[in-house]
Amino acid sequence: MACGDPDRSPSSILSVTLNPTVDICLEVEQLYGEGKNRARVCSVRGGGGGINVARCVGRLGGCATALHTSGREIGERLDRLLDEEGLDHRRIEIDGETREALVIAETRSGHSYHIVPPGPVLSEADGQRCLATVIRMAQHFSYLVITGSMPPGVREDFCAEAVRQATARGVRVVLDVAGAQLRKVIQEPVFVNRLDRKEAAALIGRPIATFADARAANEYVLEAGAVSNAITTVGALGAVLSTRTAHHEVAAPVLLQPPRSDACAGDSLIAAVTYRLAVGDNCVRACEYGVAAAAATVLLPGTEVFEATTVEELLAEVHTHWSIRQ
Structure with missing residues (x-):
């Protein structure tokens, strides 16, 4: 059953993944450069930014269509x-082969290695069909989330055009994109x-190592166009949320265990932020949930994502300091 409807339920979220994967997660004791590395198959599941977001929204008790x-x-x-998982999803058929990705968890070191190919080249017809489908479906949802890498062949203004048309229909857009797509879209009314x-x-033009660095990145985004709220993550430190009036430094909880994998941390943050916005939280509170969700996810191996109970436990350890934008 689809989550979206013409009445726009406040929890209706549409997530878009133009370059999904079938994630094959393997576990080895230690990787060696010679001979065979014997592995245990931990999981095989659908992945990619928007699919992970929809999965995480469900973990939080919400409803999202991928x-x-x-x-x-x-x-x-x-x-x-995705059918076997029970995830609500809709497919856009393309000519190329959907990609597979590997996540290798090394138990001795606790490190994970995410190996991801570029994905199929989208033809012009594929791209036009994708854009038309996104716009047609988005109008039945309150929030549109576009996240994850873009496949080769996608026009550079794909996200910008999707944002332009979705917001004209009253849809709030949450983005986590990169490269040329990012440079084009920050001039559009992204929420x-x-x-x-x-x-x-x-x-x-410099590494992001501190909250001050993250504030500078957010300033760049806000001054470049019509973005309402900017979030830059700073690894284990947390994230900075910047609005039109203030900066909010959201400090992550101190983890009692070493991190296992950051493969789905960003998607966890985006999912929690969007879900909490959809149920009525303000951006600051939503970002606090996002930081807690990301922290809960990095404790898990491969492409595993948080449990809601862990997010709630870590949320109590998330602290926010704010300052007025100059």
């Missing part, structure tokens, strides 16, 4: 995995734009 591309045999496998450290560093 709209994603799907091509050829691996695309069929992706559809089947929330999230940057990771890599993209933020590319914008301001």
Whole structure:
């Protein structure tokens, strides 16, 4: 059953994944450069930014529909995995083969390695079909989330055009995109734009190591166009949320266990932020939930995502300091 409806339920969220994956998660004791590395298959599941967001929204008790591309045999496998999981989703058929990705968890070190190919090249016809479908479906939802990498061949203003048309229909857009898509879209009326450290560093020309660095990245985004709220994450420190009037430094909880994998941390943050906004929280409170959700996810291996109880426990340890924008 679809989550969206013409009356726009306050919890209706549409997430978009143009470059999904079938994530194969393996576990080894230690990786060696010679011979065979014997592995245990931990999980095989559908992945990609928007699919992970929809999964996380469900973990929090919300409702999200995942709209994603799907091509050829691996695309069929992706559809089947999502059906078996019970995730509400809609496919956009493409000519190319949906990609597979590997996550290798090394138990001795506790590190995880995420190996991701670029994905299928989208033809012009594929791209036009994707854009038309996103816009047609988005108008039945309160929030549109576009996140994850873009496949080769997608026009550089895809996200900008989607934002322009969705917001004209009264939909709030939450974005987590990179590269050319990011540079085009920050001039559009995005409700929330999230940057990771890599993209933020590319914008301001220096590493993102402190809250001050994150504030500078947010300032760049807010001054560039019509973005209402900017979030830049700072790894284990947490994140900075900047609005039109203030900066909010959201300090992450101190974890009692070493992190296992950050593969889905950003998606967890975006999901929690969007879900809490959809149920009526303000942006600051929503960002606090997002930081707690990301912290809960990095404690888990591979592409596992948080449990809601862990998010609630960590939320009590999240602290926010604010200052007025100059």
